Amino acid sequence: MLRGxxxxxxxxxxxxxxxxxxxxxxLTGETGAGKSILLDSLGFVLGWRGRADLVRxxxxxxxxxxxxxxxxxHPAHAVLQEAGLPNSxxxxxxxxxxxxxxxxxxxxxxxxxxxxxxxxxxxxxELHGQHDDRGLLNPRGHRDILDxxxxxxxxxxxxxxxxxxxxxxxxxxDKAETAMEAIRAEEEFLRHAVGELDQLAPEPGEExxxxxxxxxxxxxxxxxSDVVKAYExxxxxxxxxxxxxxxxxxxxxxxxxxGTLDSAITxxxxxxxxxDEAQSGIVAAIDGxxxxxxxxxxxxxxxxxxxxxARKHDVAADDLAVFADSLREKLSALxxxxxxxxxxxxxxxxxxxxxxxxxxxxxxxxxxxxxxxxKAVSAELAPLKMDRAVFETRITDETAxxxxxxxxxxxxxxxxxxxxxxxxxxxxxxxxxxxLLALKVCLAGGxxxxxxxxxxxxxxxxxxxxxxxxxxxxxLAEGGQVLVVTHSPQVAALGAHHWQVxxxxxxxxxxxxxxxxxxxxxxDEVARMLAGDQVTDAARAAAEALLDG
Numbered sequence: 148m149l150r151g152x153x154x155x156x157x158x159x160x161x162x163x164x165x166x167x168x169x170x171x172x173x174l175t176g177e178t179g180a181g182k183s184i185l186l187d188s189l190g191f192v193l194g195w196r197g198r199a200d201l202v203r204x205x206x207x208x209x210x211x212x213x214x215x216x217x218x219x220x221h222p223a224h225a226v227l228q229e230a231g232l233p234n235s236x237x238x239x240x241x242x243x244x245x246x247x248x249x250x251x252x253x254x255x256x257x258x259x260x261x262x263x264x265x266x267x268x269x270x271x272x273e274l275h276g277q278h279d280d281r282g283l284l285n286p287r288g289h290r291d292i293l294d295x296x297x298x299x300x301x302x303x304x305x306x307x308x309x310x311x312x313x314x315x316x317x318x319x320x321d322k323a324e325t326a327m328e329a330i331r332a333e334e335e336f337l338r339h340a341v342g343e344l345d346q347l348a349p350e351p352g353e354e355x356x357x358x359x360x361x362x363x364x365x366x367x368x369x370x371x372s373d374v375v376k377a378y379e380x381x382x383x384x385x386x387x388x389x390x391x392x393x394x395x396x397x398x399x400x401x402x403x404x405x406g407t408l409d410s411a412i413t414x415x416x417x418x419x420x421x422x423d424e425a426q427s428g429i430v431a432a433i434d435g436x437x438x439x440x441x442x443x444x445x446x447x448x449x450x451x452x453x454x455x456x457a458r459k460h461d462v463a464a465d466d467l468a469v470f471a472d473s474l475r476e477k478l479s480a481l482x483x484x485x486x487x488x489x490x491x492x493x494x495x496x497x498x499x500x501x502x503x504x505x506x507x508x509x510x511x512x513x514x515x516x517x518x519x520x521x522k523a524v525s526a527e528l529a530p531l532k533m534d535r536a537v538f539e540t541r542i543t544d545e546t547a548x549x550x551x552x553x554x555x556x557x558x559x560x561x562x563x564x565x566x567x568x569x570x571x572x573x574x575x576x577x578x579x580x581x582x583l584l585a586l587k588v589c590l591a592g593g594x595x596x597x598x599x600x601x602x603x604x605x606x607x608x609x610x611x612x613x614x615x616x617x618x619x620x621x622x623l624a625e626g627g628q629v630l631v632v633t634h635s636p637q638v639a640a641l642g643a644h645h646w647q648v649x650x651x652x653x654x655x656x657x658x659x660x661x662x663x664x665x666x667x668x669x670x671d672e673v674a675r676m677l678a679g680d681q682v683t684d685a686a687r688a689a690a691e692a693l694l695d696g
Contacts, residue, residue, distance in 0.1 A: 148216045148628045149272065149598045154188045156206035157244075159650060159659045171624035173631050173642030174661070175672055180648045181659030182632045186274070186602060189213060192242045193272060194252065194264025201244050208245045214238065215271055215598075222270040227254070230263045238271075240264065274600045275583050284570055284583075290513075290555035293540060296590055297516025302509045303550065309502035310549040316495040323491050327484045330477055337478050340460070344471035349453050354464040357450040363436075364443040371436040378429045381422060390419055502547070509551045513542055517555075520589060527585035527619070532612040533578065536561050538585070557586070580604040581616065588619050591627075598628045605635040613637035636676035640693035645669050669694060 154163045159181055174182055191201055192211040202209040215238040217223050227234040233255040242252040242264070252259050254267070294303055330337070381387060394415050401408045457464040517540035524538040537560040545554040560567040561578055570582055584604055591599075605616045617638035623629055624643070633639055647668070650659045664672055670690045671682065677693075678686035 149189075149213065149630070150216055151212075151214050152185070152189060152192075153210075153212040154185075155210045156203040157188050157191070157201050157209040157211060158184045158203055159657050160184060160188070161203065161658050163659070163661055165646065165661055167628070167630065168644045169624075169628050170643035171621050171629050171631065171641065172644045172646070173633055173639045174646045174648055175633060175639050175676060176648030178634075180650045181661075182648045183602075184659060185648070185661070186600065186632065189272070189600075190274075191244065192240050192252075192264075193268035194242075194261045195268065202246045206246065208243050210241070210243045212239065212241045214240070223267055226263070226266045226270060230254075230259065230266075232257050232259060232263070238267070240267070270597070272598045272600060274602065275587060275604060286556050286569065289540075289557050290550065290553065292557075292590060293513060293516055293520060293555050296520050297512060299509065299512050299516065302505070302512050305505045306502070306509050306551050307549045309498070309505040310547075313495070313498045313502050316491070316498040320488070320491040320495050323484075323488055327481070327488065330481045330484070333477075337474050337481070341471060341474050341478060343456065344467060344474070347449075347452055347456060347467075349456070349464065349467040351465045351468055354450065354453050354457075357446050357453070361443065361446045361450060364446065367436040371433060374429055374432050374436065378426065378433065381426055381429070387419075387422060387426070390415065390422065394419065506547065506551045510542070510553050513551075513553055513555065517542055523589040524582075524585050527588050528581070530615045531581040531585060531619070532608075532615065533561075533581055533585075535563055536578070536582075537563075537567065538582065539567055541567075580606055581608065581612070584616060584619055584623075588623055591623055598630065599623065600630045600632075602632050603634065604631070605633050605638050609635065609637075614641075617641035634676065636673045636690065636693060639669075639676060640673050640690070640696075645672065647672050666694075 148169060149167050151167065152163075152165045154160050156162075165185075174185065176182055187201065188211045192213045215223075217236050217238050219236075223238060224234055227238075235255070239255055240252070241256075242250060244250050250261070252261060252264050254263065294300070379385060383391075394412065397408050397412050397415065401412065453464050453467065457467055460467070460470055462470045520540055521538055528534060528536055528538065539558050539560075541556050541558050543554045543556075544552055546552070557570055558567040559570055559573050559578075559582055561573060565573075567573070570579065580603075584601070587599065601620065604620075605613055608616060613635040614637040617635065618641060620629055620631055620638060621641045621643075631638060631642070639645065645664045647662045647664055648659065649662070650657055652658075662668075670687055673690035673693055674682045674686040677689055
């Protein structure tokens with residue numbers, strides 16, 4: 148609820164402070180007194196896009212401050228929290244416009260962007276008038292308005308969820324199909340490569356083993372010759388025979404040596420043991436160096452084949468087995484791809500069916516809600532002296548989306564037999580105002596905490612129709628807050644709070660001021676609205692009658 152508005156150096160306002168109240172607040176005054184400036188100033192602090200030349204002539208900057216009460220649960224709290232701004236039961240907006248056009252805004256003394264201001268304004272204030280392109284006259288918002296009227300939030304949520312599921316299923320299918328196309332493009336290569344790898348069947352570490360074996364076999368002939376020579380020298384005809392003879396001779400002389408040969412005999416025995424071990428090792432080496440020339444050829448062929456395949460696929464030889472596994476996985480995916488794609492297509496079909504069901508349910512609910520809204524608006528039009536006009540909520544098909552398959556537009560026919568069309572193209576000024584008011588009365592539920600502003604919505608009507616407009620506005624303001632800029636005495640007389648907007652010229656400078664009116668002053672103002680410049684006793688009497696209800 149708007150509690151106050153402080154304006155400095157904006158257009159013809161030098162300084163103005165207003166304190167608004169709950170209920171129906173009316174602002175009256177002569178044409179050009181500055182009523183629209185108040186709305187321009189409020190729109191400025193709310194971040195609305197409007198006229199650029201707002202700073203009063205001669206001033207360095209203009210400034211507007213507005214403060215609002217925010218009850219618990221007010222949607223503005225969520226906007227403040229998301230923007231990381233201070234959040235309490237009072238909201239203070241301040242915005243400055245310098246003479247050179249620079250704008251700066253604060254929310255609860257914290258700098259913020261115009262985008263945040265506009266997001267807050269959507270939860271705080273709703274403007275209605277003949278030039279209102281943000282609310283009921285904007286066809287893009289009619290579907291949301293109908294959904295709110297019909298309490299269709301849960302059904303819309305179901306449609307959004309189903310639409311998201313369709314998107315997810317379609318994305319999964321597209322991804323799988325793209326992957327399958329890529330695999331099919333290299334299918335011939337995959338099958339040939341896997342065939343080569345399977346035929347060769349390389350194992351990790353095999354290349355190093357083959358290389359070592361090959362080099363060993365290549366040098367085996369020369370090495371074996373030297374080793375055999377060493378074996379022969381150490382054999383019976385060489386070192387072994389000599390050591391046996393020496394040991395035999397020493398053992399024959401040991402009895403007469405008085406123990407001097409014992410250590411030598413022992414050492415020679417140990418040498419005989421070591422020599423035997425050496426001979427055994429040499430024999431084993433000779434056996435290992437024996438090879439079949441065909442074996443060398445086969446080892447070289449396999450080694451060269453492994454290395455060639457590694458170069459071909461640009462992988463290390465030890466990684467060929469892992470690489471082969473990865474290719475087999477691709478082939479497996481290809482072989483199983485048709486089944487997987489079938490499952491994904493079935494999932495998409497099921498998701499689309501769920502969406503179709505949810506969208507059809509929402510469409511049916513919208514059609515039902517549209518009938519109720521048309522009936523409710525028609526009931527409101529009768530007291531507004533438009534009982535012959537026809538209001539119709541038209542629902543047509545549109546491309547499926549997260550909000551369903553329905554396009555919604557409010558249309559009117561002002562006279563029987565006349566063609567129906569959009570609100571802002573068919574209705575005249577006065578008719579349009581009354582259509583908007585009737586709609587707003589029907590849609591007012593569930594908008595607690597929202598300040599509604601009607602800018603000369605009673606233009607073009609008078610007498611009993613103006614009285615009916617005023618009474619609808621008064622009913623709309625019950626339990627909330629409505630601000631009305633009006634030239635109608637019937638509407639002004641029904642206000643709970645009344646301000647007069649006037650302007651004066653002092654030393655060549657025009658300024659506007661707003662004065663709260665007490666009971667006697669209200670009589671004078673309503674009388675002026677009835678009679679014009681010359682206020683008569685009869686006009687005052689009529690004003691008192693209007694104010695008495």
